[in-house]
Amino acid sequence: MEHAGAGEVSAREAVTIRFPSDLLAQAKQLKKDKESFNELVIKALEQEVRRRKAMIAHQSILARRNKIKARTGIQPEATALIQSLREGEERRD
Numbered sequence: 001m002e003h004a005g006a007g008e009v010s011a012r013e014a015v016t017i018r019f020p021s022d023l024l025a026q027a028k029q030l031k032k033d034k035e036s037f038n039e040l041v042i043k044a045l046e047q048e049v050r051r052r053k054a055m056i057a058h059q060s061i062l063a064r065r066n067k068i069k070a071r072t073g074i075q076p077e078a079t080a081l082i083q084s085l086r087e088g089e090e091r092r093d
Helices: 021-030 037-072 079-086
Strands: none
Touching: 021 037
16 A cells, blocks of 8 residues: 555655664664554654644744734633623623
């Protein structure tokens, strides 16, 4: 089965990677018995790509949050208002 993420199948491309010897030895020790080293590297790379995409998304959210905060200021705490509405105060039913 070839990996492309999210269950997709894609063509593979051969590349040469030079790993530090100690990292390579650790990876080989930690891989599962039936798992190939290639599968281990693919899984690790897929995980790193997902992590980096998540970091980009997180940074985008923070930037948008700061932009809104600069435009509207800090919003007041809404907990007390929500509780009073739930308890029937100021209800408009």
